[in-house]
Amino acid sequence: MQDNTVSTSKAFSAFTAALLAILLGLVFGYIIMTISSPANSFLGFQMLLIGGFKRIGGVFYFATPILMTGLAVGFAFKMGLFNIGASGQYTMGMFFALYVGFMWKLPDSVHWFVCVLAGMVGGMLWGLIPGIFKALLNVNEVITSIMFNYIGMYLVDMLIQGNATMYISSKTRTAYLPASAQLPTLGIANSNVNISIIIGIVLALLLFIVLNKTTFGYELKATGLNKYASAYAGMNDKRNIILTMIIAGAMAGLGGAFAILAPSTIAGSSMTYEPISVIAANGFNGIAVALLGNSNPIGIIFSALFISHIQRGGTLASLYGYKPEIIDVVIAVIIYFSAFAMLMNATVGNLFKKLYSKKQSEKILPADQKEA
Amino acid sequence: MDTFYYLIQNTLPVAIPLLLVALGGMFSERSGVINIALEGIMLFGAFFGCLFVYFVQSSSLDAQGILLLGMLVAAAAGFLYSLLLSLAAVTMKADQTITGTALNMLIPAAILLFSKMFFNSDGITTNKNFYIKEVPSLSEIPVLGDLFFKNTYITVYIGILLLVISAILFYKTKFGLRLRACGEHPHAADSVGINVYFMRYAGVSLSGILGGIGGFFYAVGVMNGNTNGHTGVAGFGFLALAVMIFGQWKPFKIFLAALFFAFLRTVAYSIALIPFLDALNINQTYYKMLPYVATMVVLAFTSKKSRAPKAEGIPYDKGLR
Numbered sequence: 001m002q003d004n005t006v007s008t009s010k011a012f013s014a015f016t017a018a019l020l021a022i023l024l025g026l027v028f029g030y031i032i033m034t035i036s037s038p039a040n041s042f043l044g045f046q047m048l049l050i051g052g053f054k055r056i057g058g059v060f061y062f063a064t065p066i067l068m069t070g071l072a073v074g075f076a077f078k079m080g081l082f083n084i085g086a087s088g089q090y091t092m093g094m095f096f097a098l099y100v101g102f103m104w105k106l107p108d109s110v111h112w113f114v115c116v117l118a119g120m121v122g123g124m125l126w127g128l129i130p131g132i133f134k135a136l137l138n139v140n141e142v143i144t145s146i147m148f149n150y151i152g153m154y155l156v157d158m159l160i161q162g163n164a165t166m167y168i169s170s171k172t173r174t175a176y177l178p179a180s181a182q183l184p185t186l187g188i189a190n191s192n193v194n195i196s197i198i199i200g201i202v203l204a205l206l207l208f209i210v211l212n213k214t215t216f217g218y219e220l221k222a223t224g225l226n227k228y229a230s231a232y233a234g235m236n237d238k239r240n241i242i243l244t245m246i247i248a249g250a251m252a253g254l255g256g257a258f259a260i261l262a263p264s265t266i267a268g269s270s271m272t273y274e275p276i277s278v279i280a281a282n283g284f285n286g287i288a289v290a291l292l293g294n295s296n297p298i299g300i301i302f303s304a305l306f307i308s309h310i311q312r313g314g315t316l317a318s319l320y321g322y323k324p325e326i327i328d329v330v331i332a333v334i335i336y337f338s339a340f341a342m343l344m345n346a347t348v349g350n351l352f353k354k355l356y357s358k359k360q361s362e363k364i365l366p367a368d369q370k371e372a
Numbered sequence: 373m374d375t376f377y378y379l380i381q382n383t384l385p386v387a388i389p390l391l392l393v394a395l396g397g398m399f400s401e402r403s404g405v406i407n408i409a410l411e412g413i414m415l416f417g418a419f420f421g422c423l424f425v426y427f428v429q430s431s432s433l434d435a436q437g438i439l440l441l442g443m444l445v446a447a448a449a450g451f452l453y454s455l456l457l458s459l460a461a462v463t464m465k466a467d468q469t470i471t472g473t474a475l476n477m478l479i480p481a482a483i484l485l486f487s488k489m490f491f492n493s494d495g496i497t498t499n500k501n502f503y504i505k506e507v508p509s510l511s512e513i514p515v516l517g518d519l520f521f522k523n524t525y526i527t528v529y530i531g532i533l534l535l536v537i538s539a540i541l542f543y544k545t546k547f548g549l550r551l552r553a554c555g556e557h558p559h560a561a562d563s564v565g566i567n568v569y570f571m572r573y574a575g576v577s578l579s580g581i582l583g584g585i586g587g588f589f590y591a592v593g594v595m596n597g598n599t600n601g602h603t604g605v606a607g608f609g610f611l612a613l614a615v616m617i618f619g620q621w622k623p624f625k626i627f628l629a630a631l632f633f634a635f636l637r638t639v640a641y642s643i644a645l646i647p648f649l650d651a652l653n654i655n656q657t658y659y660k661m662l663p664y665v666a667t668m669v670v671l672a673f674t675s676k677k678s679r680a681p682k683a684e685g686i687p688y689d690k691g692l693r
Contacts, residue, residue, distance in 0.1 A: 036489055082469050133668070139675040142408065142469060143617070146610045147664045158657035278602065284477055291470060323488050328481030336456070336474035340466035 013349070014294040017341035018303070020348070021292070025334030029326055037321055044320040048327075051313035057191020061262065063308035065090070067200045068255025069286025070304050072127075074295035075207055076248040080224040081241065085130055085145025086252040087283025088152035089123040093253025094260045094280075095156040096122030098174065098273060101181035101261070102166045111180040116199075116257045123253015124246050126152055131245030135238040141245075149279050157275035173274040182271065183261045196258035201301055203251065208297040220244060255282065288331045291338050307331060375645055379638055381523045385593030387634030388531035389414070389586040389605075393612035394619060394626045395538050396582030402542075402621060403575025404555040404568075404683045408472030409457050410583050411609025412479040416453040417584025418591040418599045419483050421446035422496040425597060429500045436526050439502050439592060443530070443585055450584015451577055453479075458576040462569055465687035476609075484601035495600035502526070502592050527589040534582070539623040551575055555681035558688045568688045586612070607664075614667040620679045637663045 029048065034041040052059050069086040076083035097119035106114055130144040160167050166174045183194040211217040222230040223237050231237050259282065260273060289307055293299030314327030337344075393410050400407035407413075421442040428438055453475070460471040487495050507521040520528070542548040553561040554571040562568050590608055591599050615633055619626030640659035643649050 032485075084473065133672065137672045137675055139668075139671045140617075143610070143614055143671065144668065146607070147614070147667050150607055150664045151661050154657050154661045158655060162655070284473075287470075287473055288477075323485050325481050325485040325488065329478060329485060332474050332478035332481060335477065336460065336471060339470040339474060340460055340464035343464055343466070 011294075011296075013346070014296075014299070016349075017344070018292050018294065018299075018338060020344060021334050021338035021341040022306070024337045025330045028333045029330035032326060032329065033317075033322060040320040040322075044317045044322045047317045047320065048310060048313040048322075051316035052309035052311075054316070055312045057188060057193050058312050059305060059308045060197050061192040061194070061264075062311060063304045064196045064200050064262070065255040065259040065282045066285045066289050066307060067197075067204065067301060067304035068258060069252050069283050070289030070293060070300045071200075071204055071207060071286075071297060072123075072248040072250075072252035072255070072290075073286045074290035074293060074297065074300050075211075075251065076244055077290060077295040078211060078224050079220045079240065079244045080227065081134070081141050081244060081248075083127070083130075083145060083245070083248050083252075084142055084287065085126065085148055085283075086248075086255075086286045087280045088145065088149035089126040089249045089252035090256040090259075090280045090283045090286075091149075091152050091156050092122040092126040093119035093256030094122075094273065095159065095256075096253070097181075097257035097260050098160070098166060098177070101177040102163075102175070106180070108180040111178075112183055112261060115181050115261055116183075116196075116254065119253045119257025119260075120250045121253070123249040123251065123256065125249070127245040127247075127249015127252070128242065131242040131249075134245070135241040149283070153277060153279055157277055160273065160275050167275075174272050177261065177271040181261055182263050183258070185263055192262060192264050194262050196262060199254075200258070203254070204297040204301050207247075207251075211297065216240070216243070252283065252286070255286070256280070285331065288335050291335050375647075377518045377522075378645065379635070379642065380519050382642065383631065383634045383638045384520070384528045385525045385589075386637055387630045388527050388593065389590035389608060390612050390615050390634055391531055391627055391630040392534060392582045392586035392589065393609060394615040394630060395535065395623060396579035396586065397613055397616040398579075398619075398621050398623065398626060399538075399542075399551065399575045399582070400579035401575075401616070401684050402555040402681050403551050403572045404558060404681060404686070404688065405458070405461050405572050405576050406468045406472070406685045407454075407457065407576060407579050407583075408469055408613070409454070409475040409609075410472075410579065410612055411605060411607070412472075412476040413450050413453050413580055413583035414587030414590060414605045414609045415479045415483065415599070417446035417450040417587035418605065419479075419496065419587075420449035421584075421588030422498055422591050422597065422599045425498045425500055426496055429498055435500055435502055436504075438500060439526060440530075442592075443588055446584040446588035447581045448584070450580040450582070450587065452580070454576050454580025454583065457580075458573045461687065462572045462576070465689065468685055468687070480601045480604050483599065487601060494602050495598060498597040500597055502597060525589075525593045527593050531589065534585070535623060535627055538582075542623060547574075552681075554688075555683055558683050559692075562688075562690065572688065583609070611663065611667065614671060617680075618667075618670050618674060620674070621681065633663055633666070636666055 030041065030045050033044050069090055072086045072089060073083050097115045100115045100118040104114065126148060129148055130141045133139040133144045134141045160174060168175050183196050185194045211221065219230065219235045219240055223235060223240055227237055260271065285307060289300055289304045292306070293303035310330065311327050314324045318324055393414055397407050397410055424442045424445040425438055457471055457475060460466040461468040484494060487493050502525055504524050504526060511517040511521040550561065550566050551571050551574065553566065554568050558568045587605060590605050591597060611633060615629045616626055619629040639646065640662050643656060643659055
C-alpha cells in the first residue's frame with residue numbers, strides 16, 4: 001500500500017526527526033540546569049525557551065553568520081562532502097573583509113559592498129583548497145579542511161598582528177573599521193538588524209533553486225547519492241567537487257564578512273577583531289544548523305533562526321545564574337541525536353502505525369464477528 | 373649536541389600522545405568505524421585524569437603512582453565516552469562523521485560549563501610534578517642515557533609498551549585477525565560466524581581507551597598537568613588521524629609518523645634555541661603552521677594509493693550485500 005499523504009513524505013519525516021532531536025537536546029539541557037541549580041531551573045529553562053522573543057532583533061542579527069556557515073556545510077553535504085572547514089573559510093572571509101575595509105579607500109556607497117565581495121573571495125579560496133585536494137589527490141576532505149582551519153587561523157592572526165594599520169597592539173585587537181565599511185541597517189529601532197540577513201535568505205533561496213532546478217544541482221545530488229553511478233553516467237565529478245567546495249567556501253566567507261561588518265548597538269562587539277588563536281565557533285555551529293535543517297537551504301534558514309533563538313535565550317538565562325555554555329552542550333546533544341533521529345523517528349512512527357492498525361483491526365473485528 | 377638532546381627529549385613526550393591516539397584510530401578504522409571523535413575522547417580522558425590528579429595531589433601518594441592511577445581513570449573515561457560513538461555508529465547505524473563531530477563539540481562546552489560552575493576557571497589546574505630529571509643508573513649510559521633517560525616523563529615508556537602490546541594484539545592474535553576482517557569485508561566475516569557488531573564495538577572501545585590515555589598523557593607531557601576547555605588538545609586528535617593515514621593504518625609505521633610530526637612541532641616551539649633557524653629570523657607563526665602544512669604535503673603524496681580499510685565508514689547491515 002502506497003499512500004502519499006504529508007505524514008509519510010520524506011521532508012516531513014526529516015522535519016519530525018529534527019523536532020525529536022531538538023526535544024531530546026532540550027530535555028538534556030533541562031536536566032543539566034536542574035542538577036546545577038534546582039531552585040531556578042524552571043525559570044531559567046523558560047527563559048532559555050522564550051527569551052529569544054524578547055530580543056528578536058538580536059536573534060536575526062546572530063542568525064546571519066550561522067545561516068551562512070550552515071549553507072556552506074549543508075550545500076557540500078548534498079554532494080556527500082563533509083565541509084568541517086567552514087570555520088577556516090569563515091575566518092578567511094572575515095580577514096579579507098577587514099583588509100579591504102582598512103586598506104582600500106573607496107567611495108562610501110560601494111565600500112561595504114566591496115568588503116562583502118572580498119569576504120566571499122576569501123572564503124572561496126579556503127574552500128577551493130580542500131576541493132582540489134579531494135578531487136585531484138584523493139585526500140579526505142575532512143582532514144584537509146580541519147588542517148586548513150588551523151592554518152587559516154594562524155595565518156590570519158599573524159597577518160593582522162603584522163599590519164600596523166589594522167592592529168593596535170596595546171589593545172591586542174584591531175582598530176574599528178571605518179563607518180563606510182559598515183553594512184546598511186534596516187533602520188529598526190533598538191536593534192542591529194541589517195541588510196545581511198536579507199542577502200543571506202536570498203542566497204539560501206538561490207541555492208535551493210540551484211539544487212532543485214539546474215543540471216549542476218542534479219549532478220551534485222546524484223554524486224552525493226552514488227558517486228560511482230554518477231561517474232558512470234558521465235558526470236564530471238572532479239569539476240563538480242571543486243565547484244561545490246568553492247560555492248560552500250563563498251557562503252562561509254560571506255558569513256565571516258557579515259559578522260565583522262555588521263553594525264552593533266553594543267559597543268565593541270563588532271567591526272573589530274581580536275586575534276586569540278581560537279578556531280571560529282560559528283563554523284562549527286554551522287554544522288549544527290545544516291544537520292538540523294537536513295541540508296535543505298530552506299530548512300537551514302529556519303534552523304539558523306532556531307539555534308540563534310536558543311542562544312539568545314541561553315544568554316538571558318544567565319540572569320538566573322546559568323552559564324551560557326549550557327547552550328553549546330544542548331546544541332551538541334541535538335546534533336548527536338539528529339545523526340540517528342531519522343532511524344529513531346522511523347521506529348517511533350512504526351510503533352504508532354502498529355498501535356493504530358491494531359485499533360483499526362479491533363474496530364473491524366467485532367463487526368466481523370457479528371456477521372459470523 | 374646539547375640542542376639535539378634537548379629536541380629529542382622534548383619530542384618524545386609529544387610523540388607519545390599522537391602515537392597512542394593514532395593507534396586508537398587504527399583499531400577503530402580497521403574494524404570499520406571512522407573515529408573522528410578522537411579529539412573529544414582525548415579531551416574527555418585528559419579532563420577526568422586531571423580531575424583525579426586534582427583530588428589526590430595533596431595525598432602522600434608518589435607522583436608516578438598518581439600518574440599511573442590517573443592513566444587508568446583516563447582510560448575508563450575514554451572507554452565510556454567511546455561507547456556513545458559505538459552506540460550511534462554501530463547499533464543505530466548513524467553517520468559516523470556527524471556523530472563524531474557532535475561528540476567533539478560536546479566536550480569542550482561541557483568542560484567549560486563544569487569548570488566554571490565548580491572551579492570558576494576554564495579548566496583544571498594541578499600542581500603535581502610528573503617530570504623525571506633522570507632515571508637512576510640508566511641515565512649514565514653514554515649517548516642513549518642522554519637521549520632517552522633524562523628530562524623525560526614515565527609516559528614515554530608506557531607509550532612504547534602500549535605500542536608493543538597493540539602490535540601483538542593486532543597481528544598475532546585471533547582477535548586482531550577478526551577485527552581486521554570486519555574492516556575489510558564484514559559480510560564475509562559474518563558468514564564465518566564472527567559477530568561484526570561486537571568486533572566493531574571492541575575496535576571503537578579500544579580506540580576510546582587509547583584515546584583517553586593519549587589525552588591524559590598530552591595533559592601531562594605537553595600541558596604540565598592541566599586541561600582547558602578553550603584550547604582543548606589543540607587539534608591533536610585530528611593530527612593523530614593524519615598520523616594514522618600517513619602510517620598507512622599499521623602500528624610501527626604509525627610510530628614513525630608520530631615521531632616525525634612531534635619533531636616538527638618541537639622544532640616549531642623551540643626556534644630560539646636552534647641557532648641557525650633563529651638566525652633566519654622568520655615569524656614564529658610559520659613554524660606553528662608547519663605540522664599542519666606538513667600533514668597536507670604528506671597526505672597529498674600518500675593518499676593516491678590509499679590503504680584505507682575497504683569497509684570503513686559504512687554502517688554494517690546484515691540485510692545488505
